[in-house]
Amino acid sequence: MRLNLAMMVAIGLLVVGAPAAAQDVTPAAEPAAHPETSAATPGRPLLPVGLHPEPKRPTSLPALYAGFGALQGIDLWQTARLIDRDLPEHNPLMASTAGHPVGVFAIKAATTVSTIYFVERLWKSDHRVTAIVTMVAINAATTAVVAHNARQLGGR
Numbered sequence: 048m049r050l051n052l053a054m055m056v057a058i059g060l061l062v063v064g065a066p067a068a069a070q071d072v073t074p075a076a077e078p079a080a081h082p083e084t085s086a087a088t089p090g091r092p093l094l095p096v097g098l099h100p101e102p103k104r105p106t107s108l109p110a111l112y113a114g115f116g117a118l119q120g121i122d123l124w125q126t127a128r129l130i131d132r133d134l135p136e137h138n139p140l141m142a143s144t145a146g147h148p149v150g151v152f153a154i155k156a157a158t159t160v161s162t163i164y165f166v167e168r169l170w171k172s173d174h175r176v177t178a179i180v181t182m183v184a185i186n187a188a189t190t191a192v193v194a195h196n197a198r199q200l201g202g203r
Contacts, residue, residue, distance in 0.1 A: 111182035118189040125196035
């Protein structure tokens with residue numbers, strides 16, 4: 048089972064990482080001599096300074112966000128089932144709220160929203176590959192947690 052999970056994560060990293068590696072990264076244009084407009088570059092029209100559109104967002108990033116949200120929801124459901132079976136919460140940060148469903152939901156929601164927020168900040172600050180790699184790594188770790196919970200649920 049561990050080999051299958053490792054292979055699934057590795058394939059996922061390759062598939063999702065490929066669009067990130069294929070992105071065209073163009074250096075920023077030098078400031079134009081005329082302050083009201085910036086220099087036109089191939090594929091970029093002459094626009095006033097500051098009005099250049101952001102690079103097109105790859106479809107993989109919103110898909111990674113949705114996948115992370117879904118994995119968090121699955122983990123929440125699985126954890127509730129495991130606690131109902133009197134199994135302990137192994138995450139020390141969540142153990143104190145394990146018996147309080149509203150608290151667990153609030154922490155999961157805050158974790159999900161803040162993760163997406165900070166990855167979006169990476170994307171918008173021109174750390175695009177880092178943003179995608181970060182979400183792939185977080186999704187891989189969360190997938191491992193969900194797989195562990197699934198084994199625990201299946202064994203009882």
